[in-house]
Amino acid sequence: MSTIETLLIAMTLILALPYAIWRLGRTDYWAPLVVVQILTGIALGPGVLGAVFPGYHAFVFNPEVILALDGIAAWAVMLFVWLAGLELDLREAWTERRESAITAGLALGAPLLAGAGAALVLLAHDPGWMGAAAAPWQFVAGIGMACAVTALPILILLMEKLDILRRPLGQRVLRYASLDDIAIWAVLALILLDFERLGRQAGFLVGFAAATWLVRRALPRLPEADRWFVGVIWLAACGFASDWAGLHYMVGAFLAGAVLDGRWFGRDRLDLLRHHLLLIAMPVFFLSTGLRTEWSLGGPAIFAAAALLLAACVGGKLAGVHLAGRLLGWRRGEAALIGWLLQTKALIMIVFANILLDRGVIGGQTFTALLLMAVASTMLAIPMAAPRLARLSGVPTGAHTAPATAER
Template identity: 70%
Template sequence: MSTPETFLIAMTIIFSVPWLIWRLGRTDYYAPLVVVQILAGIVLGPGVLGRAFPDYYALVFNPAVVQSLNGIAWWAVMLFVMIAGIELDLKKAWAHRRESGITAGLALGTPLLFGAGAAAVLLGFDGWRGERAMTWQFVLGVGMACAVTALPILILLMEKLEVLRQPLGQRILRYASLDDVAIWGVLALILMDWERVGRQLAFLAAFAVAAWLYRRLMPRLAERDRWYVALIWLAACAFGADWSGLHFMVGAFLAGAVMDAEWFDQQRMDLLRHHVLLVVMPVFFLSTGLRTTWNVGGEAVFLVAALLLLASVVGKLAGVHLAGRILRWAPGEASVIGWLLQTKALIMIIFSNILLDKAIISSETFTALLLMAVASTMLTVPRVAPKLARLGALVRRAA
């Protein structure tokens, strides 16, 4: 078969298999479509499908097809990260800075410490640290992966639970926004290349000037032109960050973070996020699945995933409950907020992909983190929905 024919077979598999599982299995309550797509990517990867049917796998996912899929995946995830940056609501976080700072700090810092402790345990065994990682990079990277909250997926789940536009949902968005900034800041620190620090400082200086000019330009444009200019800005920022050694995803986040959500119609932005998830993100999930490996043994990967999940969940809930005590929240409030902030999926997977690209974690650690992200996200709705049903007034309570 020609490469286009093989590519189209791969695309048919990518879009049909997860959708059929999600629709026929009626998994939406505990596993939204995005989670099923991530799981399908793992199953379609070399560790499962490639091992069971090596000839078929080599035919469909040959190097030419994988290269084409990777190009789509890169652009898809850059769009998604840019949207996440645009949706940051730092103005409201500043207006409620004491409450937001305490909650976001403890919700991020506590699971980071727990995750770093789990990473320290992994350092005692071969096969988990990346080839080019220094000890502090590995420990901090895995710790932050345990602390991540996936803002875009959190928005989707809160829409599903009908709390997004309620005071509780807006509070949680403030906490997640602050954590999102911290996540990308820590990532930039981990990726700082002291041999290329001149390039990185030059990029950051040029970005600061360009962002100032960009923010002056955008309000003067008609809205339809802003969408096109935003895409040009995204590509330029991603290129600059990758050229400097910081990774194109850092540039994509910075591109979105300096934009104001008010520049765009909210309904159109919601539709863009929806369409990116529908049309191109499944390709990213598949390309992520193609990177999973089980070379140290399937049982070991699952055990490490369970360790990381325990560190993530216990750390997040402990941090949010401590914030609730300091701020004197109502009974049950910390539990709901803690479980919602536990949502990971996409942002953690993107974060882990970057760590893998830079050889800070091994493929086995990446696989364990991927399994942890899926499990933590699948726990969210089943844990939160019954609590919200019992605590209806909590949804409408402002901070």
């Protein structure tokens, strides 16, 4: 059988299984399609399918197919991270800078510290949780930031389901998550700082600043159709330059979107592109993530580590947002609602963890524990947020959750 035929078998599995589980199982309230795709990717990986049917797994997911899937996944997730950068509205964040800074700072700082504490516990128990190329501070900072991440694209999908994305509450939550996104990628760049490539990295930052000035001046003057072509070219160039400098192509992809104005492309079209990526290409990324899961390295210890990390990320995020609510005088119930909305970690946390794994900051068993933590945290978001939103709005819970059964 040719590589193309085997690749198409793999693509059929990747696209069909999650959809069938999601639609037939009516899982959307507690497990949106994106979460089902991640879990199906894990099931198709070596830890489940590979263990039960090793011959079939080796046939379908052979090295040539995996190489092709990795290429599709890399470009898809670059586009998705670029869209996350475009969602940033720095002008609005600046207008509400006091509230935004306090809330975003506490929503990021508290789970980061809790996650760093969990990382120290893991290191004290077994140094093998740390990657071979990492210094202890890199491991601790990486785990801490992984616990603090909020996945902005998934948060947008969740708030669309709850019908609050374009409302004042939704825009507030987007501001907090957007500022945290900037901090996340800044910390990642610090963790990945390669002193042997320091000259390249300095050159990248100088060149990126100059190129950004030119692109921002030129792009608004182009017809909208041309802006899309130039925007995608800009994304590819920034990804290459960032990876060449040693900062990883995902850092470049996020920066490529963050320095542009999403209004230049049209919000409706950006929403359509995000949905189409989730339909067509992102399932491949989730499968690639599943293929990296390592169950045999730690056994039950992986689940214990995942539980520890989940407690750190959920408890830290809720504590930080509740403190912000007290300082800013929010009405009763708002802090809990916002804290649960910000628990969406799938995708960006997985991207973040993939980068840490690629660069040897974390080991395979740590990656699997982080993956389980991200999935569990994201699955908690809608069931915990929807009834709190209903109480704040004074309407039955079903009025906010009904759209979730119709679309992602």
